[in-house]
Amino acid sequence: MKKTLLLILLSTAASLDALAQIDPVLLRRVSKDSTRTQLNMDAVYNRPFLQLGKLPVSLGGYVEANYQYLQENGVSEGHQFQMRRLTLFVASTIYKRIKFLSEIEFEDGTKEINIEFASVDIEIAPLLNLRGGVVMNPIGAFNQNHDGPKWEFIDRPVSATQMLPATWSNVGFGVFGKKYTDNWVYAYEAYLTNGFDDKIIDNSENKTFLPASKENRDRFEESFNGIPLVTGKVAVKNKQIGELGLSYMGGVYNKFEDDGLTLDKKRRVTACAVDFNTILPRVGTQITGEWAWVKVDVPDTYTEQYGSRQQGGFVDIVQPVLKKPMFGFEKAVLNVALRGEYVDWNRDHFKSTGGRIADEVFSLVPAVSWRPVAQTVIRLNYRYNWQKDLLGNPPSRLAGFQFGFSTYF
Amino acid sequence: MQTKIKVYAVILAFIGWGTACEKALPRPPADDDVLDGPIEGLTHEQNKIFLRGDVAFNDEIFTASTGLGPLFVANSCGSCHAGDGKGHPFTTLTRFGQSDTIAGNLFLKLGGPQLQNRAIPGFQPEQIPAGATFSKFTPPANTGLGLLDAVPDAVLLSLSDEKDADGDGISGRPNWIHIPDYTALRPGYAERNNKYIGRFGKKAAVYDLMQQTANAYNQDMGISSTYEHYDTYTGQEIDPEVSNQTVLDVVFYLKTLKAPVQRNQQDAIVQKGKQVFTAIDCARCHTPTLSTGASDITSLANITFSPYTDLLLHDMGPELNDGYTEGTATTAEWRTPALWGLGLSKKSQGGQYFLLHDGRAHSIEAAILLHGGEAQISRNKYKLLPAGEKEALIKFLESL
Numbered sequence: 001m002k003k004t005l006l007l008i009l010l011s012t013a014a015s016l017d018a019l020a021q022i023d024p025v026l027l028r029r030v031s032k033d034s035t036r037t038q039l040n041m042d043a044v045y046n047r048p049f050l051q052l053g054k055l056p057v058s059l060g061g062y063v064e065a066n067y068q069y070l071q072e073n074g075v076s077e078g079h080q081f082q083m084r085r086l087t088l089f090v091a092s093t094i095y096k097r098i099k100f101l102s103e104i105e106f107e108d109g110t111k112e113i114n115i116e117f118a119s120v121d122i123e124i125a126p127l128l129n130l131r132g133g134v135v136m137n138p139i140g141a142f143n144q145n146h147d148g149p150k151w152e153f154i155d156r157p158v159s160a161t162q163m164l165p166a167t168w169s170n171v172g173f174g175v176f177g178k179k180y181t182d183n184w185v186y187a188y189e190a191y192l193t194n195g196f197d198d199k200i201i202d203n204s205e206n207k208t209f210l211p212a213s214k215e216n217r218d219r220f221e222e223s224f225n226g227i228p229l230v231t232g233k234v235a236v237k238n239k240q241i242g243e244l245g246l247s248y249m250g251g252v253y254n255k256f257e258d259d260g261l262t263l264d265k266k267r268r269v270t271a272c273a274v275d276f277n278t279i280l281p282r283v284g285t286q287i288t289g290e291w292a293w294v295k296v297d298v299p300d301t302y303t304e305q306y307g308s309r310q311q312g313g314f315v316d317i318v319q320p321v322l323k324k325p326m327f328g329f330e331k332a333v334l335n336v337a338l339r340g341e342y343v344d345w346n347r348d349h350f351k352s353t354g355g356r357i358a359d360e361v362f363s364l365v366p367a368v369s370w371r372p373v374a375q376t377v378i379r380l381n382y383r384y385n386w387q388k389d390l391l392g393n394p395p396s397r398l399a400g401f402q403f404g405f406s407t408y409f
Numbered sequence: 410m411q412t413k414i415k416v417y418a419v420i421l422a423f424i425g426w427g428t429a430c431e432k433a434l435p436r437p438p439a440d441d442d443v444l445d446g447p448i449e450g451l452t453h454e455q456n457k458i459f460l461r462g463d464v465a466f467n468d469e470i471f472t473a474s475t476g477l478g479p480l481f482v483a484n485s486c487g488s489c490h491a492g493d494g495k496g497h498p499f500t501t502l503t504r505f506g507q508s509d510t511i512a513g514n515l516f517l518k519l520g521g522p523q524l525q526n527r528a529i530p531g532f533q534p535e536q537i538p539a540g541a542t543f544s545k546f547t548p549p550a551n552t553g554l555g556l557l558d559a560v561p562d563a564v565l566l567s568l569s570d571e572k573d574a575d576g577d578g579i580s581g582r583p584n585w586i587h588i589p590d591y592t593a594l595r596p597g598y599a600e601r602n603n604k605y606i607g608r609f610g611k612k613a614a615v616y617d618l619m620q621q622t623a624n625a626y627n628q629d630m631g632i633s634s635t636y637e638h639y640d641t642y643t644g645q646e647i648d649p650e651v652s653n654q655t656v657l658d659v660v661f662y663l664k665t666l667k668a669p670v671q672r673n674q675q676d677a678i679v680q681k682g683k684q685v686f687t688a689i690d691c692a693r694c695h696t697p698t699l700s701t702g703a704s705d706i707t708s709l710a711n712i713t714f715s716p717y718t719d720l721l722l723h724d725m726g727p728e729l730n731d732g733y734t735e736g737t738a739t740t741a742e743w744r745t746p747a748l749w750g751l752g753l754s755k756k757s758q759g760g761q762y763f764l765l766h767d768g769r770a771h772s773i774e775a776a777i778l779l780h781g782g783e784a785q786i787s788r789n790k791y792k793l794l795p796a797g798e799k800e801a802l803i804k805f806l807e808s809l
Contacts, residue, residue, distance in 0.1 A: 203472060263531050299528075303488075305484065
């Protein structure tokens with residue numbers, strides 16, 4: 001394993017001098033509005049797009065691939081090469097205040113193909129924009145701001161993707177708006193969409209697992225129970241301090257009636273999240289974090305493996321250590337980074353003993369990343385996970401190395 | 410140039426740390442520190458079956474759409490046997506309805522003998538019917554079951570002393586049970602009035618691992634099979650919800666799980682504890698060694714092993730008499746549990762002990778002090794031991 005890892009990493013490092021030149025003549029980069037402070041909610045538009053001539057459609061996307069060698073309790077599945085994502089964006093300004101943007105993602109080759117975003121935005125006023133289509137429910141920050149090239153870590157945060165269900169998109173409508181002052185931006189979003197289903201407590205993950213509802217392909221066509229999922233977020237950003245977001249998502253997840261017959265009482269799922277990001281002045285350290293709580297009305301007579309309360313989050317600390325021309329890239333940056341993450345899948349107590357249910361995971365991910373340009377990141381991560389089962393038995397330990405890239409195109 | 414060197418230095422430092430430091434990757438636990446893993450000597454084909462069984466046992470989670478319930482106790486085999494070890498009160502079973510050996514279970518039409526205390530959403534779980542006696546059973550460890558299964562009936566009969574002919578106060582007898590038609594009789598089986606010797610389960614009311622597995626799918630998870638094809642909720646015959654192949658793979662997995670490996674065997678205190686164990690007659694029921702006979706799995710044939718059980722029923726006295734029984738066991742009789750793996754129980758029970766048939770003992774000493782009936786004399790002897798010998802005995806038991 002050591003030799004292979006060494007070979008791969010050294011050959012990649014050595015090839016940094018030999019990156020090919022790209023002819024930029026045909027496609028022109030769409031300029032972004034950089035005068036205004038950007039929030040997480042702007043992430044869908046805050047992407048590099050390319051435009052061909054005078055065509056009214058902009059194109060973009062990103063790709064990420066990686067190598068990994070992980071070992072759990074001394075057992076490894078060996079060297080793995082993964083094409084995690086290929087994502088395509090298509091955007092169009094229909095009129096100067098009417099925009100369309102879509103994001104289609106191919107995960108793990110073609111194992112999953114999802115429309116992650118496809119909505120039309122109509123600006124009535126800066127404080128009142130209408131959005132409809134497939135929208136990304138604004139719970140936490142990661143769900144909206146999840147593009148691979150923006151992160152120094154190959155794996156997405158466990159709390160954001162397995163406790164909260166990023167990327168979590170649904171069909172629906174809503175409103176959003178922003179208010180700018182000198183140093184502050186205030187923003188809100190509110191949507192009614194289709195929502196979850198009873199898979200969240202009836203799945204092969206053996207725990208309350210909100211992402212299980214993503215398996216329901218019908219959710220883009222019909223609501224599982226006819227009750228809209230409500231998602232709302234308020235965010236505030238100060239240019240010097242950073243951005244703080246508070247978000248809520250809630251609705252009924254079970255099929256409580258069918259064909260006019262009552263099957264169960266209405267059971268709710270609720271998630272709340274707080275997110276924060278900042279860049280420390282002078283040292284330039286970027287700190288990004290998110291913490292969320294999930295509450296699910298699980299029947300008392302069901303198995304306690306499916307917890308009624310969960311919590312978890314992550315903190316990323318990214319420190320640029322070199323910002324200067326490197327290997328011919330004028331604005332290259334070398335970062336060191338660390339992610340700490342934790343999820344308690346089940347905050348309940350055993351009815352039989354009154355003891356605390358464990359079922360939790362904690363991980364640390366130190367990383368080195370190199371950005372030859374802002375849109376491209378080459379990442380080297382080391383992951384160490386401790387995972388305790390329901391009973392709190394000695395943890396399963398997983399660790400290993402990951403190396404890969406992610407880039408907008 | 411300096412920049413390049415710095416970049417290379419950072420990357421190489423990271424690589425160097427990762428590749429040079431084996432500790433960066435978690436090592437496997439010591440073989441004697443875990444219960445899972447196959448017995449030695451399996452063929453490649455048998456390893457494949459073992460792995461299939463491992464996945465079915467530990468990874469397959471049943472949901473409502475794959476047949477779970479609607480009434481159930483657990484949604485996977487692994488829920489009850491974390492790491493193939495003893496279970497936790499969270500998945501302790503409740504059996505009810507039979508209070509003597511003559512009338513049998515009078516509550517079979519009311520959901521007996523096993524309570525399904527959980528239900529999928531929209532359904533209500535069972536309740537113990539009024540008037541039914543019951544007992545709770547903590548899930549046992551799975552390890553070494555194939556060896557226990559391969560012990561010939563003749564060995565068990567040779568260990569039994571039904572009428573206490575030797576006058577030591579310890580009888581020991583098999584539980585003679587009716588067996589389902591899908592079980593295959595073991596070579597040289599014993600029969601009495603169309604009944605056969607049960608050897609698995611708290612009351613030795615299960616003949617073999619096939620019966621145990623098919624019954625657990627059905628009664629614990631509400632999963633029907635061609636072997637146990639009645640739905641525990643409706644009582645009606647339904648389509649199989651698990652394939653024969655999967656059931657057979659799980660049976661093979663259980664048969665070929667390794668026996669627990671004793672730790673600290675050379676430790677002087679452990680050795681002294683072993684002597685105390687014999688001296689106070691614990692070994693009269695917790696038979697230190699047994700031998701297997703013929704087996705279609707070569708690795709299980711003609712092996713001498715150390716389970717510390719005689720697989721027989723013993724009267725354990727009034728303190729452990731819950732008023733419920735199975736087969737021809739009396740309500741105070743329990744099958745001697747194997748003591749191997751006892752010291753690893755905490756690692757599957759969430760860091761604490763839940764011992765005896767229902768987990769009521771939270772330490773090894775508490776379990777010893779709840780022994781009565783045929784074990785009363787040994788309990789009294791234990792009480793009279795000097796502190797050092799008690800400590801040595803416990804250390805020995807923890808080494809198993």
